[in-house]
Amino acid sequence: MEKLTIQLKNIQQNFGAKEVLAIDELSVYENDRIGIIGGNGEGKSTLLKIIHGDLKLEGEIQREVAFNYYPQIAEVDELFNIDALDWALMSQFDVPKINLQTLSGGESSKFWLAQILSVYQMGLLLDEPTTHLDRESVKKLVEELRYYYGTLLFVSHDRYFLNQLADKIWEIQDGKVVEYEGDYDSYKEQKEQEHIKNERDKENYLQEKRRLETAIAKKKEQAEKASKVSNKKKQQSIRPDRLSSSKQKDTVQKSMQKSAKSMESRLSQLQEVRTETKEQEIHFPTPKSVEIHNKYPIRGENLQLTAGDKVLLKQTDFQFALNKKIAIVGENGSGKTTLLDAIVNDREGVVLSPKVAFSFYQQMDYKLYGEERMLTFLMKRTEYPEKLVRSLLNNLGFAQLEISKPLSALSGGEATKLAIALLFVRPSNVLILDEPTNFIDIKTIEALEKLIASYEGTVLFTSHDPYFVEKLADEVYEMKNKQLQLMS
Structure with missing residues (x-):
């Protein structure tokens, strides 16, 4: 029999007037490995905080084991416990023995993870543990967690990480948690089957609705004709032997009216089936103002990159x-962001076509202010027609009513998606994206993949997400040993 580790009952969590979570019952058992997914702001981090006991809430929570907790945002000194640190694990994660305050984002993440994993508990909660980690570090973390024997719950938008570790998926949407058996790929297959069934149910609903509406209209028409005939007969001189015939026509009319009302009742009781709004296909034609024909619009000739005293690239050529x-791609600190910055700013050693027009997405590009409406904001910065811009916003998950929101009212997730939209509507022939999948949910990542695939120009991007790279890249260059090498 499975051993219970945690159970949630009648959980209600609100922030102000907004209902974040409403859970009737949810159970977790020993050795469960549960990946938690959902849109930005849907309550993933809130759920982990509830399980850890960091939030007051309405409802019951039964904990049978203690949980270690890796929060999404924390300072090094909040977590630091030198006596408990597993130095072998620190070495495995390649964390340098330097002043803690000088650690990079990726090094800080690895330091926090090493500290959490140094102390064993029967429960482990991880909130976006792969953020800032390079691909090798993610693989090392996966291997470390394979040997963790306890209950693991983790929030992640990294599909590789989910597939490697999850045996269940919890999807949070509209405050509800739905459980799916298997890893992320299994979840996607189940969602596709749900979509097919939903489409079939919707078609059946529409067919039955049309059938009832047609039948109701026909019965009402027949009843109306019967009524006219009956009234006409009543106005004529009717012999006694024809009186019964007139009454029979009245009875037929009432029967038809009763039948119509019965069908109207069935029509009102039909359960409407709603399906997700279908994404519109987008084609980004290159604006005339930024057409380019140079076969190699970006080249490097004897390029040397440094960061302080550290050499990142040494006399490198590329096209x-x-x-x-x-x-x-490359490890944390290898110089990927520095290379993109050198290209955008046309540093010494970079050779650009005179007609290159960049559109650049950087981390933290979501800081947008003011009362200007989303659609207006984008239309002022594009040559594309409004129909295409609306389709772009639709693909990023914005409903038509939402695109009139002022910038100041956008959540962090919404502002990030608007920054992605801005990347695509600017007149450009080269897109530059620096770690675009950080801090956005899986649905937005998959929408971004489709948008990049539809873009006709050149795209340069850095990413630690192997699924993202595999799906999009025509060519992959690795920054390693102070060189930029084309991978086979």
């Missing part, structure tokens, strides 16, 4: 072809 999707 990036027109209209290619090019991924730049």
Whole structure:
């Protein structure tokens, strides 16, 4: 029999007037490995905080084991416990033995994870543990967690991480938690089956609705004709032997009216089936103002990059072809962001076509202010027609009513998606994206993949997400040993 580790009952969590979570009952058992997914702001981090006991709430929570907790945002000194630290794990994660305050984002994440994993508990809660980690570090974390024997719950938008570790998926949407058996790929298959069934149910609903509406209209028409005939007969001189015939016609009319009302009742009781709004296909034609024909619009000639005293690239040559999707990968601190910055700012050693027009997405690009409406904000910055801009926002998950929101009213997730929309509507022939999948939910990542695939120009991007790279990249360059190497 499975051993219970935690049970939630009648959980209600509100922030102001907004209902974040409403859970009737949810149980977790020993050795469960549960990946938690959902849109930005849906309550994933809130759920982990509830389980850890950091929030007061309405409802019951039964904990049978203690949980270690890795929060999404924390300072090094909040977590630091030098006596408990597993130095072998620190070495495995390649965390340098330097002043803690000088650690990079990726090094800080690895330090926090090493500290959490140094102390064993029967329960482990991880909130976006792969953020800032390079691909090798993610693989090392996966291997470490494979040997963790206890209850693991983790929030993640990293599909590789979910597939490697999850045996259940919890999807949070509209305050509800739905459980799916298997890893992320299994979840996607189940969602696709749900979508197919939903489409079939909707078609059946529409067919029955049309059938009833047609039958009701026909019965009412027949009843109306019977009524006219009956009234006409009543106005005529009717012999006694024809009186019964007139009454029979009245009875037929009432029967038809009763039948129509019965069908109207069935029509009103039909359960309407709603399906998700279908994404509109987007084609980004290159604006005339930024057309480019140079076969290699971006080249490096004897490029040398440094960060302080550290050499990142040493006398490197490269050429990036027109209209290619090019991924730049490498370990934390290898210089990927520095290279993108050098290209955008046309540093010494970078050779750009005179007609190159960049649109650049950086982390933290979501800081937008003011009362201007979303659609107005974008239309002022584009040559594309409004119909295409509306389709773009639709693909990023904005309903038509939401696109009139002022910038100041946007949540962090909404502002991030608007920054992605801005990237695509600016007149450009080269997109530059620096770790675009950080801090956005899986649905937005998948929407971004479709938008990049539809873009006709050249795309340069860095990413630690192997699924993102595999799906999009025509060419992959690795920054390693102070060189930029094309991977086979």
